[in-house]
Amino acid sequence: MSDVKTAACLYGTVKMSAALKPGLGACHCSSCRRWCGGPLMSVHAEGAVEVTAGAEAIKTYASSDWAERAFCGECGSGLYYHLQPSEHFPQGEYIVSACLFDDQTGFKFDHEVFVDGNPGWYSFSGEETRNRMTEADVFAMFAPKEEG
């Protein structure tokens, strides 16, 4: 089951729509915290994000060999983190800033990733209610499965 929602950057130049997987996460890795100043709060799209306006304003930055970060070049809003397509993830994965969505109903903060990247002086309440993954847990989830 997925839920199609619309999203926009701060100035409204970039507009997107995406079918969303359930759940909302926070990433504490040092790249996310440098990119957006604190933990990145995101939702996962089902398939690709559809850009409905302002495609020419979107800029991307390859922050690693396996992912790029997209933002609005006009207003600086972070848009999405795109895990590049791979053998095991043919479309890649679009991890979209949760804050861009006009309708936030149904968002359920149910996971945190790179929890070992959190420097430790801030935390979200209710940790015990969420799936909390370390860097090793995340890489194990996306790594190719061992054959036989």
Added chain:
Amino acid sequence: MESGSCLCGAVTFQGQRSNRGVGVCHCKMCRVQNSGPLMAVRFEGGVTLTEARGLKWFASSDIGKRGFCAECGSTLFWSAPDAADGDWDVSVGTLDDAADEKIFEHIFVEFQPAYYDFADDTPRKRSDEA
């Protein structure tokens, strides 16, 4: 002396930290630009840019403008429109050393979505109290 940069290095800066601590803003503009609440510190005597080629400002409202890196998209600074050059709030994540910080308040909390909260017990202020 403290230093910081965006993710790609096209904006770097240095300065002297104030001991105010980290203020967290939950307003919608901050959350939309930063993909989450803005977590910011202040510099005593302002920020000195040591590399500014990526820096771009966006006037998000009559009361503020936001500085980001146009090459990598990192969000770095918040400034009042009439602030002196360098008299900016600095996103704590852009500091090279942000290992030991302390939150001192949360502001614009009436705009904070109900699905998250922070665990600290520092003051929560609405926009009319901030």
